[in-house]
Amino acid sequence: MMGSPSRFGATRSILMVQFVTTAGVLGWVPGNGAKLIAMGAVWVLGFGRIAVGELALMAAVDALFVVMNVMALKRGIFAFNHPDFLGMPVYEFLMWGFYALHTIRFLDGPGPRGHTIQAIAAAVVFALPFAMIAEPNPLLAASAAALAAAVALFHEKMDLAYACYMAVLGAVIEHVGVATGQWHYPGQPGGGVPLWFITMWAGVGLFTRRLVLPVLARPTDGSAGFR
Numbered sequence: 001m002m003g004s005p006s007r008f009g010a011t012r013s014i015l016m017v018q019f020v021t022t023a024g025v026l027g028w029v030p031g032n033g034a035k036l037i038a039m040g041a042v043w044v045l046g047f048g049r050i051a052v053g054e055l056a057l058m059a060a061v062d063a064l065f066v067v068m069n070v071m072a073l074k075r076g077i078f079a080f081n082h083p084d085f086l087g088m089p090v091y092e093f094l095m096w097g098f099y100a101l102h103t104i105r106f107l108d109g110p111g112p113r114g115h116t117i118q119a120i121a122a123a124v125v126f127a128l129p130f131a132m133i134a135e136p137n138p139l140l141a142a143s144a145a146a147l148a149a150a151v152a153l154f155h156e157k158m159d160l161a162y163a164c165y166m167a168v169l170g171a172v173i174e175h176v177g178v179a180t181g182q183w184h185y186p187g188q189p190g191g192g193v194p195l196w197f198i199t200m201w202a203g204v205g206l207f208t209r210r211l212v213l214p215v216l217a218r219p220t221d222g223s224a225g226f227r
Contacts, residue, residue: 015106018046023172027180032089039091043098057215058097065096075134080183100208103166109158111214119210122150126203136194143199150206159206166205167198
């Protein structure tokens with residue numbers, strides 16, 4: 001629980017500065033190693049105390065997205081312009097854990113009540129288009145349909161908040177990354193970023209609440225319990 005409304009507001013302000021600074025480091029600090037060091041410092045300062053469970057969760061999310069990125073890179077969905085290992089820059093190995101914890105800390109709120117099996121099944125269905133489809137327009141249509149089905153199942157206020165917030169984070173990260181030459185998408189889509197990024201990031205947000213948050217927070221009547 002974040003505490004009083006004034007403290008909650010101050011925490012959110014710090015976290016927003018943390019994210020904006022991270023995006024700035026991503027785009028304009030030269031060198032992948034320097035980006036990683038700068039991001040790490042920004043994350044530590046922005047999060048303050050990080051519990052062991054939060055670190056473990058970040059590591060698990062990072063491991064999952066490393067595998068997903070490797071699969072996507074092999075299929076040519078996108079490419080990093082300055083890779084270090086496995087086709088990725090070194091900082092990318094830690095980015096998705098940061099996004100997940102940042103979103104959980106920023107939005108706070110109660111964990112979801114039950115429906116874990118349904119959420120796992122919906123997450124698998126949502127992931128399938130990204131594992132099977134490389135063309136942008138079919139991927140957008142399939143992922144949008146999967147996301148719509150997931151939202152039909154899980155549409156609490158905080159589910160939608162997580163989905164929308166991560167879609168906004170994704171818009172910033174994707175456009176900064178492409179505009180500053182960190183990665184690119186084939187076919188030169190409008191604005192440099194294919195529209196399926198919206199469904200991808202929104203879906204990640206939704207399932208961050210449904211599958212990641214419960215590891216840190218027990219369902220309550222109004223506050224998260226991971227601190």
